[in-house]
Amino acid sequence: MSRLVTENLTVRFGGHVAVNGVSCSFEPGTLTAIVGPNGAGKTTYFNLISGQLPASAGTVHLGDRDLSRLPASGRTRAGLGRAFQLTNLFPRLTVLENVRLAVQAARDGAHRRGLNLWSVWSDHAALRERADAILADIALKDKEHELVANLPHGDQRKLEVAMLMALEPQVFMFDEPTAGMNAAEAPVILDLIRRLKADRTKTILLVEHKMDVVRELADRIIVLHNGTLVADGDPATVIASPIVQEAYLGVAKEAA
Amino acid sequence: MKGLDLDWKPLALVPVLALAVLPFIGSGSTWVTLTVAGLAMGMIIFIIASGLTLVFGLMDVLNFGHGVFIALGAFVATSVLGSMGDWTGSESLWRNLVAVVPAMLVAMAVAAAIGLAFERLIVRPVYGNHLKQILITMGGMIIGEELIKVIWGPLQIPLPLPPGMRGTLLLGDAAVEKYRLIAVVVGLAVFAGLLWTLTRTKLGLLIRAGVQDREMVESLGYRIHVLFVGVFVAGSALAGLGGVMWGLYQQNVVPQMGAQVNVLIFIVLIIGGLGSTGGALIGALLVGLMANYTGFLVPKAALFSNIALMLAVLLWRPQGVYALSR
Amino acid sequence: MNDNLLTLEGVHTHIGAYHILHGVDLVVPRGQLTMLLGRNGAGKTTTLRTIMGLWKASRGRVTLAGRDITALPTPQIAGLGVAYVPETMGIFADLTVRENMLLAARAARHASQMDESRLQWIFSLFPAVEKFWNHPAGKLSGGQKQMLAVSRAIVEPRELLVIDEPSKGLAPAIINNMIDAFAQLKESGVTILLVEQNFNFAKRLGDTVAVMDNGQVVHAGSMQALADDEDLQQSLLGLAL
Amino acid sequence: QGKDLKIAHIYSRTGPLEAYGKQTQVGLLMGLEYATGGTMAVNGRKIVVLEKDDQGKPDLGKSLLATAYADDKVDLAIGPTSSGVALAMLPVAEEYKKILLVEPAVADAITGEKWNKYIFRTGRNSSQDAISNAVAVDKDGVSIAMLAQDYAFGRDGVKAFKEALKKSKIVHEEYLPPTTTDFTAGLQRLIAALKDKPGRKIIEVVWAGGTPPYNALADADLKNRFGIEVASGGNILPAMTSYKRFPGMEGAAYYYFGIPKNPANEAMVAMHYKQFKSPPDFFTAGGFSAGMAVVAALKKTNGDTGADKLITAMEGMSFDTPKGKMTFRKEDHQAMQSMYHFRIKDDPAFAWGVPELVREIKPEEMTVPVKNKR
Amino acid sequence: MLARLLSHDFPRSRVLAVVLVALLLALAFAPFLVPGVKALNVAAKVLVFVVLVASFDLLLGYTGIVSFAHTMFFGIGAYGVAIAFTRLGPGWGALGLGIAAALALSFVLALGIGLFSLRVRAIFFSMITLAVAAAFQTLASQLSDITGGEDGLTFKVPELLSPSHEFAAEPFLGVSLDGRLACYYLLFVTALVLVLALLRIVNSPFGRVLQAIRENEFRAEAIGYRVVVYRTTSAILSALFATLAGAMLALWLRYNGPDTSLSFEVMLDVLLIVVIGGMGTIYGAAIGSGLFVVAQSYLQDLLRIASEAAAGLPWLAALLSPDRWLLWLGVLFVLSVYYFPTGVVGRLRALQAPARPRPVSPAAAVPAASTRKKSKQGDYVENS
């Protein structure tokens, strides 16, 4: 099984360095929480890994495969999966169609199935079933024919996660999956993550501001601050560390 | 706007282009003639494009009907000038201006009025939907053009330039048409006016914000709608002015004249970058110069000079020379 | 009546073919902070949008300081001193942070004319706003956008703040600042209506609370009462954690 | 007897050439009326004119002509306004074996390589235009620079003009896009080419529609600066307003209402003033001539409209027109006709520069090449 | 069987189904229903436009690319055939060669356009295509020795398809069985096949990916679809179909010129038809073409009658004069946007299922009122 390794990953926007030489490796079967103040560079770090942004320097490897040159789609096909912080779906397609598109792309199916001009979409029953299963899992089945644009925020967050599940990637990257979900809904997502963890083969990265969630799920925490990796270790120690206490939990004022 | 004070490269484009061709043209006087004429033509183009910088550049409305207001302005001018013969006929520039200035004002007023109706009937239902904008404003374009034919007839109408504005000024061997200099003055005035309103007031910001998220702007307490109407009307009025200038330059007007310049001014805006007055000016000047230089050096290519220019600029800056980050 | 700044009486709202709000009754006492809670899809956002006139109530009436605003166009409602932070934050991505703030400051024609001391106060709460003053707002991080959105709402004094999930995606430190901010605003007599998912946040701030479920207010009362009553929380909000 | 005589007139009621087309239609009706002495009938057969609008689109013109011949069962057709449309129509006439009388489309090819025996033309062709203009300026030691639109019409014109020149020589050919509005560059090239030439220097303009270059030429003040003169053919009246600024300019015209002296022309001018309070123009004359040609032919066949009868009747037929006598020559059915060498006078009484007759160029003087193969 | 033919994309509205069948029958028997040259010409034009518009719908309705250069490919097809016949004489070989060459050229250009469309913003792109199309038209009229310039090319087609060729001496049901008829039915079959093919493509998994890209290109890329590939493929496909439509046109007209196949007017008609018919529904192309082409062909006749009726009121008569038919075309543009935001097809389907909006994918089929523009607020990578 293949580990995800980022080597000296860096990106500059004009003068400002959003992510600064982050070298880190993530083992399959572990869930790593990434915490840090707003603007610390967490999402940007994800963007660099999943190829949404070109890195100014540094490399990304999955196992012995170098992903650094690949476009986003290429990296997804290589096994990276990503759910976005700001919901980012196909608003005028139905919930079902959204998920089915992801299922169709799953396991390197993107081009094999996607470039299929001649078969009829509705014929691919297998894909449909898989999609239904996922929607059932995340309690969106009853809304599968709604247009995504009409869903309440919380449900859109759920769908965001469902899309990631549908891709069946090796690496799961969650960016604040429960932001704006109420206490009754959040567990649905958290359960999914727990189950992923349980099967011990997936590499899971989780950006989350809710400390209780982090405490419960994380095997390991890394802390980003002004784009640099400032702490890395097991939850208890990291949370206890002064940097987190000040810069993040805000015992003293932080500087974005 | 912020572009203007920081970003100098585009400003350099014009002189660079001018100097670059000098060796190929050889004769200095010819070069002067071509360059001055080109710049002046650029100014005229800028005037007719200026209205669209508001409507397309800021409000993001793909108004193919814009040409109608240009034609309208020109036709109104024929009527007004026609009705004050002795002033237009006179040899003195001042007496001519007495005729031409009111013609401009009337043209702008009429264009503005029609603009109001146009916004209400044609544009309002389709804000934020480019495809529908294209279709419905195309419709507006056709209707407008046909109505002009109904009112003024389908024929070409001569719009003779008042004698005082004709002829050329000679600088040595180089010749510059008087009228083009007048155009330069008008153009600069329009430019200054636009630049002031867009940078010294919140107007520009509000429009751009409104285009991105109407509801939010309203939630902040601004009657965005009134604003849009106002800007659209202003744009139409400028188009009317442009029409007068263009008509007087060609010295005849045809109902199709609007459609004829449409593509050109869209190109100018794209080169300039949407919503940037400075960009539009530079774009216009570049287009004007290019036309003359290619026309002199490789006439065959003249037809394609604009497109070549546009593609070149977009390869350099895909957003146009001055993109307000969009 | 006059001690209730905002009241909704039997408000129904339709969106397209959908009937979303089924008779919402809600009172927002003047000078207090009212929390609007409820599960996803309960209709909180729709309620706020109806208050702002972004959706029109098909039945019932909304009154602000005794004045019926049910049918008023949004700009006028805002003009009456209401500031709104939508769920989607409504950041103008192409404009810089400064320009975003300038638009929110209705009185100012220039950045220079914005109330300096108030800005400083905002900067102290949300440092990111100052740090990225001249950056395109679209480039901000999720949380920074959220900060900007709230900053915009408080850049000028307003009578009523209507805010949809402000704590979403914010680091704990910033959440603390925000809590301080709302507290201070309340001091200065501002009335606030907050939609919030983060119950701890809600607990620490709210005076009164209303809980919604599928398009209706199913519980209204003092925050204290709800905070103390575990079972009520359980039944209303399903707080299992 | 008595069955109606159906004639289809297919022309640009709308489209870019709308203005021209309408003149033709007016002229045609007047011509028919005049030629039939107001009865609008030949041998008791009433003449009915069906108007069809080709919108200046060749494909449309083509299907309209087919419709006219097949569905409307017309006996013969007249038109169209644009050369492009005409060329597309020619084969249709051959398919349906019926006469098409071309007026006013000018392209040489119509009576040239694309011709077939059902095609006649009352309108002048490019060669006639060019040759007459050449005759008007052709003198020893004259250097001529051509200024023309860069498409078939322009290039045809220049070619024919060159062939027709005997004495003077072409020193430069400037082709500009038909839609040109800024002539600065072109002028600079023309000046460069001409200014150091000895003797008389002339810019010959071959231009139709669009924005004609005359104002630009006038503004450039060439005569005083470089001693360069401008010459050009006739044009429709609105276009000739800019001629006012070239008093003394010489060229050759197809028609100007003040020039020809004959009953037909006097009648037409009178009718036109009566109806429209304005003089007839270029294309009115064309339409009028076509009308007279048709009636003359029908009279000759006693109203028989069989194509072959008509062809035999019309080949070599001479007939009166506002431009005097015309003759369909046997070889290519092109109507041979006079052209008018004019000199422009700026007469304040008129809105346009008035072309005064220098001399009539008789058909015999113009050796118009026969370009068709039969 | 039928289901497979229609790729499981049924009209989903009884009325619509009826209309479609009616249209099909009308076209199939046009020569016998309304004899006469004009009627046949109109019917043939409908056939050509059905294909042209459907191909454009693939680009616009399904991929969300607004390109004004579509007529360019239409023209290439037409010129391909025209030039081949003019140069090589009226043989089937010439036809094949012409079409092949045209397809090849279209392929290359479409490839270029498809790639370029990713470099610049959407509006810019459409503006650029506008300019390019204009340039191409000028080019076509400039190269007069190949293209016949402004005047275009008139040519002969294979004997079998030309009017002079008689299959039967005496007419059948009052219609002479000549080459024109053969040509018409050739077009009919071709059109039918091409449209069904397009229907299949848009209902394939590929078609869905296109819609996804139209909706949110950024996310499509993120879930593993290489946007460039799909965009370009779609651009090329629609170009090729347009080219074939062009070939059909030339074959029928036995003439081609810049205004006939390249003019911006044609582009406008296509746009209008897509909207009238209903974007993102291949069926819309068929219905729209039917309505529009017929209307356009008889508009002037209608106006003539109307204006004579209104002779009493001079100003009204002036407006109704057949010469001002364009005016009414313009009005049609405006009204179609007002009253057919989702096109005829959208309308009919809405009638069918009023309550919840069925999962119809095309953007056009969603009432704009009830959709939040969330996607605008996307992750900032979108706008960096």
Ligand SMILES: Nc1ncnc2c1ncn2[C@@H]1O[C@H](COP(=O)(O)OP(=O)(O)OP(=O)(O)O)[C@@H](O)[C@H]1O
């Ligand atoms: N495309 C960009 N251009 C310029 N600056 C950027 C860009 N993307 C991110 N940044 C900056 O990089 C910094 C890191 O942003 P990022 O979104 O990674 O923070 P974050 O850790 O995800 O914060 P949050 O917890 O609020 O989501 C921010 O200050 C942001 O302004």
Ligand SMILES: Nc1ncnc2c1ncn2[C@@H]1O[C@H](COP(=O)(O)OP(=O)(O)OP(=O)(O)O)[C@@H](O)[C@H]1O
């Ligand atoms: N534009 C719309 N069109 C159709 N239905 C909508 C629309 N917006 C919201 N709804 C429906 O209205 C209901 C309430 O939505 P609303 O966004 O108000 O819930 P909410 O309480 O804000 O949820 P959340 O806590 O997730 O934001 C939901 O069932 C949603 O599906």
Ligand SMILES: [Mg+2]
């Ligand atoms: Mg983030």
Ligand SMILES: [Mg+2]
């Ligand atoms: Mg909400």
